[in-house]
Amino acid sequence: MTAAPPVSEIASTWNHVLLLHARVESRLGTALQRRHGIGLSEYRALGHLAASPTSELRMQELADRIGLNQSSVTRLVARLNAADFTYRDLCPDDKRGVYTVITEAGRARYAEASQTYEETLRSALEEAGQADPALAAAVTALAGALTRG
Numbered sequence: 237m238t239a240a241p242p243v244s245e246i247a248s249t250w251n252h253v254l255l256l257h258a259r260v261e262s263r264l265g266t267a268l269q270r271r272h273g274i275g276l277s278e279y280r281a282l283g284h285l286a287a288s289p290t291s292e293l294r295m296q297e298l299a300d301r302i303g304l305n306q307s308s309v310t311r312l313v314a315r316l317n318a319a320d321f322t323y324r325d326l327c328p329d330d331k332r333g334v335y336t337v338i339t340e341a342g343r344a345r346y347a348e349a350s351q352t353y354e355e356t357l358r359s360a361l362e363e364a365g366q367a368d369p370a371l372a373a374a375v376t377a378l379a380g381a382l383t384r385g
Contacts, residue, residue, distance in 0.1 A: 252374050260360045267352050268349055268353065274319075277304065281322075282321060284301045285338035294336075295313065298313070298336055319341075319342075
């Protein structure tokens, strides 16, 4: 049996970032679902829509911003529509183009959930850095952004 090649420093660091990401995403998703009845992808979709100057995005653009494929973003938007957080609109210039538009209820839910997101993010990063010294460097790298943001 041959020994595995050594892991490079950059690969090791990346693995720690991925571990940190997984832990934090889990905490964020759980907090948003419990307190606001929305998942992490729904929260992020509402955030991108709320930040859009026109309060709308093409479905493909929304998929790209969230990192989902077309099928997944279609299901996500269907859930947001069912909750009256968004609605679909056709592009007036291109009838094949479908937009997702945020509603006032969607803006309100996003605003409510934003405080939970920020609090949970800070707490999850702090705890991860304290619990696992290997993650402390990744957390430290984000600390400057957290104190400025």
